[in-house]
Amino acid sequence: MRMHVYIEPVADVDLSSSRSRPGSGEAGDLPSQRWDLYRVLSEPARLRLLALAAEEELSIGELAELLGEAQPNVSRHATALRTAGLLSDRREGTRTLVRVPVEAARDAVVADALASGKALCERDGSLGRIEQVLRAREAAAHEFFARPAKARADGIPAELGAYLAALAPLLPRRGLALDAGTGEGRLLDVLAPVYERVVAVDRSGAQLARARERVSARGFANVTLIEGELDSRDLRRALGRGADAVLASRVLHHAPQPGKVVTQLASLCAAGGALVIIDYAHHDDESMRDQADAWLGFEPAELRRFARAASLEDVRVTKIPASLCGDGPDKHLPWQVMTAHKSESHGTPSISEGTVTRHTKGRHGHG
Secondary structure, X not given: OOOHHHOOOOOOOOOOOOOOXXXXXXXXXXXXXXXXXXXXXXXXXXXXXHHHHHHOOXXXXXXXXXXXXXXXXXXXXXXXXXXXXXXXXXXXXXXXXXXXXXXXXXXXXXXXHHHHHHHHHHHHOXXXXXXXXXXXXXXXXXXXXXXXXXXXXXXXXXXXXXXHHHHHHHOOOOOEEEEEOOOOOOOHHHHOOOOXXXXXXXOOHHHHHHHHHHHHHHOOOOEEEEEOOOOOHHHHHHXXXXXXXXXXXXXXXXXXXXXXXXXXXXXXXXXXXXXXXXXXXXXXXXXXXXXXXXXXXXXXXXXXXXXXXXXXXXXXXXXXXXXXOOOOOXXXXXXXXXXXXXXXXXXXXXXXXXXXXXOOOOOOOOO
């Protein structure tokens, strides 16, 4: 069979500045000597391989299946084509995937070779079998995910931090967050992957010791732990002009004067910052007094009143579904969240010792 691809002159193509680098896998390194390019393309098996790799990025094993050749033979042909700059490759685990670079396909000789190779592949049916090869890839994935799960799927995923980090850029302000009353630091698992800096404060040294273990185990280099009250000078220095978000999870019901605590938390927000308070809705479980609960939750109207007294805006109180409330001793209680914002026109007032009721009791006993 005579193939015009081997003899067509291409005087208008100047590739004298392109020198191939054997084994580099880089695109566009065609031989500077035109006869060398004709030599590389002199075998029909290489034309077929080239045409298949131009249709889809394929592994050597997949090409061997399509071509009906042994893998060593396919690897030998692929190496020759790659050395000539006609194929680029990339490693995917133990597999090597190859494709035809766009730059190489622009050459007139290569384009002619691709057309001839495609005709050969259409004739032997290998071009049409590419879809079968791709479906086989998908079938392996289907089979894997169809296997019975080894464990129940009702726990928090270990890769939660990665998901949170992926969502972080969606937040308009994520420079600094404060975890007020951090306790054992459970909330840090959520805040640290999202915010550039996190300050966590608690007055209990024992609780902070456990939080410190968590921070160390997770490798949270962006977390600062402070032992002290909400009005401590160390906390104010760490926050500077205030936090973009101040969060207090299940802290308010421990406070003797919850309204004053909300005012103090609001003062720790930067102008335009957000305050998030997670706490219980009103309930009648007196046994929670044993957990040092001063209040049996709060009505939404109470939280709104506290927020208005603290000059907060855009106040919202929302119920939290019971399925999201963990498995601790308070899982049976109704949870709610209040969100509000500090006005952009508000500055960050200085806080002197003892001006506001101190209370940073962490999540003691509340898992």
